[in-house]
Amino acid sequence: MDVLGRYRNLIVLVGVLFAQILGLAVQVNVKRTTDSEPTRLIRVWAVGMVTPLEKALVWVQVSTVNAWHDYFYLRGVRAENRDLKQQIERMSLERVRMSQDADQARRLQALLAFKEQFISETMAAQVIGSSGSELSRSVYIDKGERDGIKPDMAVITADGIVGKVLHVYHSTSQVLLIDDQTSGVGALLDKTRLQGILRGTPSGEVTLEKVMSDETVPAGEQVLTSGGDGVFPKGLLVGRVTKVAPGSELFLNIRVRPAADLNRLEEVLVVTRIDERQAEPDQTGAARAVDILALRLPGVPSKPENTVQAGEPGAAAPSATGSDAKPKAAPAEASAASGTPTAKKTAGAGATTTDATKVSPKPVKAAADVKPQPAVEDSPH
Amino acid sequence: MAITYTSGEQVEVYRFSIPATVLIPLAAVFLQAWLPLRFPFFTIFDLPLLVTIGFATARRSPLSGLFTGCLIGILQDALTHQHIGLYGISKTVVGFGASSLGIKLDVEHVGARFLLTIFFYVVHEVVYFTIARGLAGLHMAWSWPHEFWSCIANALLGVLVFMLLDRVKQRT
Numbered sequence: 001m002d003v004l005g006r007y008r009n010l011i012v013l014v015g016v017l018f019a020q021i022l023g024l025a026v027q028v029n030v031k032r033t034t035d036s037e038p039t040r041l042i043r044v045w046a047v048g049m050v051t052p053l054e055k056a057l058v059w060v061q062v063s064t065v066n067a068w069h070d071y072f073y074l075r076g077v078r079a080e081n082r083d084l085k086q087q088i089e090r091m092s093l094e095r096v097r098m099s100q101d102a103d104q105a106r107r108l109q110a111l112l113a114f115k116e117q118f119i120s121e122t123m124a125a126q127v128i129g130s131s132g133s134e135l136s137r138s139v140y141i142d143k144g145e146r147d148g149i150k151p152d153m154a155v156i157t158a159d160g161i162v163g164k165v166l167h168v169y170h171s172t173s174q175v176l177l178i179d180d181q182t183s184g185v186g187a188l189l190d191k192t193r194l195q196g197i198l199r200g201t202p203s204g205e206v207t208l209e210k211v212m213s214d215e216t217v218p219a220g221e222q223v224l225t226s227g228g229d230g231v232f233p234k235g236l237l238v239g240r241v242t243k244v245a246p247g248s249e250l251f252l253n254i255r256v257r258p259a260a261d262l263n264r265l266e267e268v269l270v271v272t273r274i275d276e277r278q279a280e281p282d283q284t285g286a287a288r289a290v291d292i293l294a295l296r297l298p299g300v301p302s303k304p305e306n307t308v309q310a311g312e313p314g315a316a317a318p319s320a321t322g323s324d325a326k327p328k329a330a331p332a333e334a335s336a337a338s339g340t341p342t343a344k345k346t347a348g349a350g351a352t353t354t355d356a357t358k359v360s361p362k363p364v365k366a367a368a369d370v371k372p373q374p375a376v377e378d379s380p381h
Numbered sequence: 382m383a384i385t386y387t388s389g390e391q392v393e394v395y396r397f398s399i400p401a402t403v404l405i406p407l408a409a410v411f412l413q414a415w416l417p418l419r420f421p422f423f424t425i426f427d428l429p430l431l432v433t434i435g436f437a438t439a440r441r442s443p444l445s446g447l448f449t450g451c452l453i454g455i456l457q458d459a460l461t462h463q464h465i466g467l468y469g470i471s472k473t474v475v476g477f478g479a480s481s482l483g484i485k486l487d488v489e490h491v492g493a494r495f496l497l498t499i500f501f502y503v504v505h506e507v508v509y510f511t512i513a514r515g516l517a518g519l520h521m522a523w524s525w526p527h528e529f530w531s532c533i534a535n536a537l538l539g540v541l542v543f544m545l546l547d548r549v550k551q552r553t
Contacts, residue, residue: 009443013477016451017470024466024516031464046459050411057415129460132413133468134424135513135521136461140414166462176462181520202522263421 044169047140051172054129055142062126119233121273122156123147127265128172137180137204138163139265144171152231154271160237160259161185161225162268173270177262178238179206186228187238187256189221198223198238198256206239208254215252217244223256233274395439395550405549406432406453414460425531427505429453431539433472434501435546437479438488446483450476464517471509475501491540498539502532 004011125141143149145168153165155175163183167174176183179200187198187208194215196208208223221241227234239258247253397405409432416423433453437446454472458465479501482488488497506528513519 009447009477009481012444013447013473016447016473020451020455020466020470020473021512021516024464024470024512027464027466028517040459040465042455042465043459046410046456049407049456050414050460053411054415127418129414130417130424131461132410132415132417132424132457133461133463135509135519136463138462139418174462180462182462202520203524203527265418 043167047169047172047174051128051140051169054140055172058126058128058142118275119271119273120275121271122269123149123272125155125173125268125270127268131174134204135181135202137177137183137200137262138166139175139177140172141175141268141270142172143270144169144173146171148272149173149270154232154236154274155268156232156236156271157260157265157268159261160239161232162260162262162265164231165270175268178258179204179262184229185232185238186226187223188226189217189241190224191221192217195226195228196254206256206258208241208256209251211252211254213246213250213252217241217252217254219244233271394441394553396553397436397439397550401549402436405546406436406449406456410453410456410460413457425527425534426538427502427535428538428542429457429468430472430475430502430505431498431535431542432546433476434479434498434539435543437476438483438494438497438543439546439550441480441483443477443480443484446476446478446480447473448476450474463513463519467509467513467517470512471505474508475505478504494540494543495536498536499532502535503528 123143125143127139128142129140131138141155149165149168151165151168155162155164161178163175163177163180165173166176177200178185178198181200181202183198183200185198186195188195189208189211192215194211194217196211198206198208200206211217219241223238223241225232225234225236225238237259239256239260241254242257243255245253245255406429409428413423413426413428433446433450436449440446440449450472451469453476454467454469455465457468457472461468479497482497486493486497488494510521510523513521
């Protein structure tokens with residue numbers, strides 16, 4: 001009895017440690033046998049305690065920054081607006097060239113009966129917090145189960161991929177970043193088309209594994225998603241190769257710098273729907289450069305045959321009458337508005353016109369006349 | 382140097398009010414999760430660890446120290462995607478050790494606190510890595526330069542945290 005009293009502290013310490021080790025062993029065992037870990041109640045409580053405060057702080061920060069930029073700090077806006085208009089004109093012409101390339105690719109894909117994946121819905125989310133640990137590279141976003149977020153959804157930014165949804169709570173979700181050591185993404189090199197697995201390292205770097213050492217990989221080459229992991233659709237930008245060195249065994253040690261700045265994430269897009277369909281040749285023909293140029297000429301009258309009656313099946317919007325000589329421009333605006341890399345990458349990959357019209361705030365042509373364009377839709381934030 | 386060996390009767394024991402006991406660890410875990418988004422370098426700090434050491438050395442009660450460390454650690458674990466218990470076990474050991482050492486040593490001076498934080502930071506990392514690799518099977522790399530600079534950075538921040546805790550602790 002006296003011994004128990006004397007070593008009371010030590011006995012309690014051993015007991016508490018034993019209980020935790022036992023709990024840890026159970027978790028490891030569950031993960032090994034089921035390959036997925038159920039969300040613990042303690043996580044729900046902890047996230048429920050911390051994230052409301054994070055959301056409130058982020059809201060205050062974003063509101064302050066928005067108020068500053070929208071109402072007070074307007075210096076240089078006019079010049080910026082002029083530059084942006086010029087940029088839009090340049091990009092419109094560029095789009096024509098690219099759409100012709102895309103049409104050709106689609107025709108070839110149709111001939112080969114390729115199936116293609118494209119992002120049809122995304123949801124914008126604000127990053128509100130992190131795990132706070134170097135050994136767990138994950139962030140929390142302000143969208144959760146009530147917003148339709150599910151585990152294993154891809155998370156991207158305009159610059160490149162970010163990670164995947166790991167745990168989903170009522171109004172928040174945890175996103176595992178691609179530089180975490182437990183993360184794995186199917187990837188391929190843009191030019192050489194070599195495939196590998198993108199993994200994070202304990203120090204937070206990203207490497208491309210499983211590329212044979214007899215291959216030649218130049219530094220600076222772009223790394224894209226291969227679509228093989230079932231999370232990310234094919235063709236999204238991952239980053240660039242920064243260093244190539246001989247690795248262990250038969251594989252190269254390829255270091256990749258992620259295109260998205262994973263240390264300074266503020267807003268991300270959660271890919272809530274990926275559709276797959278067989279490629280079809282474009283029946284409408286490519287847009288001509290002269291059509292695009294006509295948009296810049298105010299004197300060119302609208303074509304009467306393009307007029308779409310409001311309420312007619314396939315009409316993009318009730319006000320889409322004639323489209324005021326803007327053939328094929330609206331879907332491009334829709335994809336540009338999304339600001340996702342996919343919108344650029346899958347240009348011409350095709351999408352339902354319904355999706356495209358949902359996004360476009362401006363009158364567009366009848367659905368039958370609109371060229372298939374990538375649809376990346378932002379749900380209301 | 383300010384580390385002096387004292388008897389149990391000589392050292393002063395402090396306590397914290399209930400709001401401080403609850404809110405300070407919560408604030409530490411919250412800041413640890415929120416600040417790295419704005420200041421990425423902040424991930425090298427372990428604010429919950431510093432609070433664990435600060436509470437344990439002030440209270441000088443091993444039981445209180447180990448339970449405080451255990452709860453703070455588990456809360457920290459819950460925000461990561463790793464198994465629950467990795468930080469819990471590490472901080473339980475640190476909480477127990479810091480309070481046990483607090484009985485023996487006078488840790489009221491800046492130099493003593495600096496060295497104490499360095500020591501317990503290393504203990505924390507060693508226990509964490511051992512558990513993570515040995516029990517959880519995680520592939521973790523130990524980097525001496527990184528650990529060295531993290532250790533120094535945490536010790537410096539620890540001195541400031543202890544000064545803040547001095548303001549809210551009450552003599553028993």
